[in-house]
Amino acid sequence: MSDQVLLRLLGDIRWRGDDLPVPGEPVGAAGRRHLVGHHVASDRAEEGRLVLGLKPSSLRGIVGYRVFISIALILGDGLYNFLKVMSKTVAALVMQVRGMMSEATLPVSSSNHHQGQEEETFDDQRRSELFLKDQIPTKLAVAAYLVIAVVSVATVPRIFHQLRWYHVAASYVIAPVLAFCNAYGCGLTDWSLATTYGKLAIFTVGAWAGASEGGMIAGLAACGVMIGIVSTASDLTQDFKTGYMTLASPRSMFVSQVIGTAMGCVIAPSVFWLFYNAFPDIGMPGSEYPSPNALVYRNMAILGVQGLGSLPRHCLDLCIAFFVGAILINLARDLAGPRAAAYIPLPMAMAIPFYLGPYFGIDMCIGSLIRFTWDRLDPARAKAFAPPVASGLICGDGIWTLPQSVLALAGIKPPICMKFLSRANNIKVDQFLRAHSS
Structure with a gap:
């Protein structure tokens, strides 16, 4: 049945609820567009029969277009900024290698004098001396990381049964490289891409585990592990830089981080329990605390496990178009200059209202x-x-x-x-x- 014939048959249909038509008064233009949206998005048999009865939250209906198009915008924006940060990181590393900087020299050091810059001041010498004198031993750092990895490999799969021990071990093997890239790039651009690395974990671990083995939960749990490692690296590096500028001991900064993390292990679950019991609908769309990121990551996990077959019809084409559009918009912002870029929208900001809705406008x-x-x-x-x-x-x-x-x-x-x-x-x-x- 063609869309034109379908529109002619809508004259004697009215709507009950959000999805189901019943005989009665005419539906009007808005209802026709609503049903045609379901007609395009829903599964149809070979003879073109319309399948009704989709839930309002079904990803095979209009919600699927809204969700995955916004995910395409987020991924396009994240990929562009990831490549942008990585290019600056690689360029800075190449310059450091060419400058033959010694291991014990900080960015504000005497080697800058050889590059034609001003000589290091007395305050900078004091900062460098104090910072290097109170370093954390490399062996201790490696040993502590291995201990934490062993504890995580043993405990995390007991909390999330879908996540196997080798998934956690693989995350801890790959995480140091990603953590270094994120920390160095964050220092250059003040932009942490920890969530981007977490999304990569969702897709890789989710596809690795498979749908039959609970790949969606496994991908989300691996995302949490990856974000925890990568974001901590950039945050701790920023704290070290603050300690360097304020003549604070690196060990003191690290101990403060450990104490704060230990407090968070107690405070964060307590606050979650408080919210979970006080607001029964917490995290649900339309509630007081909708938690839009939860819906974003959940649908990414569904896409990673089920593949492109979980998308509505023609949704992949639209996602590709919006993905490329997000990259082009970011490129236009960088090429236009600061004055003109103020009038070019951010793709990430355009994608968020798909989940939050208009209530915060x-x-x-x-x-x-x-x-x-x-x-x-x-x-x-x-x-x-x-x-x-x-x-x-x-x-x-x-x-x-x-x-x-x-x-x-x-x-x-x-x-x-x-x-x-x-x-x-x-x-x-x-x-x-x-x-x-x-």
Whole structure:
């Protein structure tokens, strides 16, 4: 049945819920487009019969296009930035090898004098001396990494049974190379690509384990292992650089990291338990805390395990187009210059609303308007104080969730409920209240 014939047959159909048509009043243009979307996206038999009854969350319907197109944008943006960072990393490494820098010399060292730069200052000499004097022994670092790897190989498969011990071992073998690339690239560009390496683990381990052996859970668990190693390397390197600039001991910085990580092992599960019990729908789309990244990574795992067969019809063609488009948009931003790049959108920012939805648009619009006005009135102060103001707003909003969770666990409901109604519905509500109050 062609789409034109299908449209003519929609005159005596109305909609019940989100998916199922029933005989009755005409559907209208919006409903026709909705059904045609299902007609294109759903599985059809060889004679062209339309298959209805898809769940609203089914990846074989319109949700599949929305999900995988946004994933294509994210992967295209991530691949471009990955290649960009790696090219800068390789170029910097080649320059260092050509400069014949010694192992015990820091970036701000006397070898810079041989390259025609200014001679090292007394403060830089003090920093270099203190930093090199209090190094962590290489043997100790390697031994500690091996111990942690053995513990992970023994314990992680017991938590996630779909993840085998050799999956974890392979992740720990590959992770040091990726961690070095991420730490060095983050130092050059201030851009951590830990999540990109985690996505690679999703696809590789998920395909390695296979769908019959729980490859989706295995890929997601391996992603967590990879991100934990790679992101820690870049974060610790940044802390070492901070310690170098502030004349702090590298060992003190490392011990502080260990203490903070140990605290996180207790605090993070406790906070998760608090949220999990206070908000039963946490992580679900449309809830107060939708956790859009969870949906992104889940669908990546599905794609890695099931392959391209899990995509709706023509979705692969659209994904390729948006993937290439994300790369071209990033390339245009880099070639256009900073002034023109401000008017070229970020593919990652374009992809996120596919998951978050429009509910945060008002917040972003108000914040952008305040920042724009501030930049116009006082550019110097706006540049200096905008990050602290944003940090305060983010921290305040995040800290409030803890007492909110405690109140929810105690069963205390908010005393005020605010809703926005149309004029017609507001009149009906007023009439209902007057009728029941008399």
